[in-house]
Amino acid sequence: MGKENKTSVTEFILVGFSDHPDLQLLISVTVFLIFLISVLGNFMFLMLVYTDPHLQKPMYFFLSNLSFLDIDNSSVTLSTLLRSLMTGETLISISVCITQIYFFITLTDAEFFLLAVMAYDRYVAICNPLRYVLIMNRRVCVLLASASWVVGFMAALLPTVFISQFSLCRGNVINHFFCDIAALMKLSCNDMHSLEIVIFTEGVFLAFFPFGLTLTSYVYIISSILKIRSAKGRHKAFSTCSSHLTVVILFYGTIMCVYMRPTSMYSPNQDKLFSLLYTALIPMLNPVIYSMRNKEVRKALTKLLSIKK
Numbered sequence: 001m002g003k004e005n006k007t008s009v010t011e012f013i014l015v016g017f018s019d020h021p022d023l024q025l026l027i028s029v030t031v032f033l034i035f036l037i038s039v040l041g042n043f044m045f046l047m048l049v050y051t052d053p054h055l056q057k058p059m060y061f062f063l064s065n066l067s068f069l070d071i072d073n074s075s076v077t078l079s080t081l082l083r084s085l086m087t088g089e090t091l092i093s094i095s096v097c098i099t100q101i102y103f104f105i106t107l108t109d110a111e112f113f114l115l116a117v118m119a120y121d122r123y124v125a126i127c128n129p130l131r132y133v134l135i136m137n138r139r140v141c142v143l144l145a146s147a148s149w150v151v152g153f154m155a156a157l158l159p160t161v162f163i164s165q166f167s168l169c170r171g172n173v174i175n176h177f178f179c180d181i182a183a184l185m186k187l188s189c190n191d192m193h194s195l196e197i198v199i200f201t202e203g204v205f206l207a208f209f210p211f212g213l214t215l216t217s218y219v220y221i222i223s224s225i226l227k228i229r230s231a232k233g234r235h236k237a238f239s240t241c242s243s244h245l246t247v248v249i250l251f252y253g254t255i256m257c258v259y260m261r262p263t264s265m266y267s268p269n270q271d272k273l274f275s276l277l278y279t280a281l282i283p284m285l286n287p288v289i290y291s292m293r294n295k296e297v298r299k300a301l302t303k304l305l306s307i308k309k
Contacts, residue, residue: 011091012184016084016177017272028085031280035082038074038284042067045287045297052300058136059125059240060297062118063290065145066247069114070283073107076100077279081177097179102160104178108255109206110152115248116210117144119217122241127224155206162195163188175268180275183268207255214248243290250285254278 017027049055049064080100084090092100125132163181169189176183181199185192221241228234258274291297 011093011172012097012179013173014080014084014090014092014177014179015173015175016081016090018084018090024085031078031081031085031276034280034284035074035078038280039071041284041287042071044301045291048297048300052303054296055300058121058141059118061141062114062121062145065114065148066111066118067287069107069111070286072103073111073279074283076103076107077178077275080179084177092179097174097184098160098164100179101163101181101184102156105156105159105181106152108152109155109202110148111251112207112210113148113151114145115244115251116213116217117148118244119214119241119248120144122244123217123221125240126221126237151206155202158198159195159202162198166190175272176275177272178275178279180271182271211252218245243294246289247282247286250282251278254282 017024045067046064049060049067077100080092121136124135128135159181163184166185166188167190168187170187172187174180174183174187185195218241225234225237228237254274254277258271258278291301
């Protein structure tokens, strides 16, 4: 039966938010606006970093990588939702679904490590400022950013291969707005033990390990800030990492709400809501957070707007 279903199913149906037909127009407009603002905001941030000489620093180099990640993540996950909301088309082929899973895992894992790298950058800047330029040179920055991307691409291979080989015996309806691996696993009649071990092992290494590095960096950062005697100095030091800390809390908070809850608390509607937060809302907020709380970015933006005028 498993083989028969596996060969017969060529497409999936994404439920999305079709169970709320009365809110369909509101959801459509909201998601489209969030996606548009997210892409434009992150694209403008990329343009600022690569055109303004005052932003040619390690911190902004990593931020530009984060903006690129956010654009890709929003595009990968929200493309199917926007198509469904705008055209009513809910079908997605197996090949596109597996590809979407692969890139979603890749981008999420890359962001885990990139946030840890950014925390390390702030640690060096605050705890070892005299050697900051020497330690965080161009070569090191490129290597750290590249390593984050490579880890993401490599780590996504194994779970994607596992899920692509599953037999499907519980229909082809995915109760989500994109091909989420947890939602797809519910349609399989295979033993999930091997995949669960892979997901748990990679979760420890790819989520908890960089999270631990981020926490360790901030323990040293806060310790160093508290040793600064002047209130102005403490405020200036904390302001350089407060934006990153805000992004870390938002990103890890929403991820934990979706993937680290007990099974008894599982709710498809809640999963879709939290998934919408970290695939749409957080990528939109990231450039706003970094722009509003950073004088150099605000200055560069004002300069760019005045030139255009």
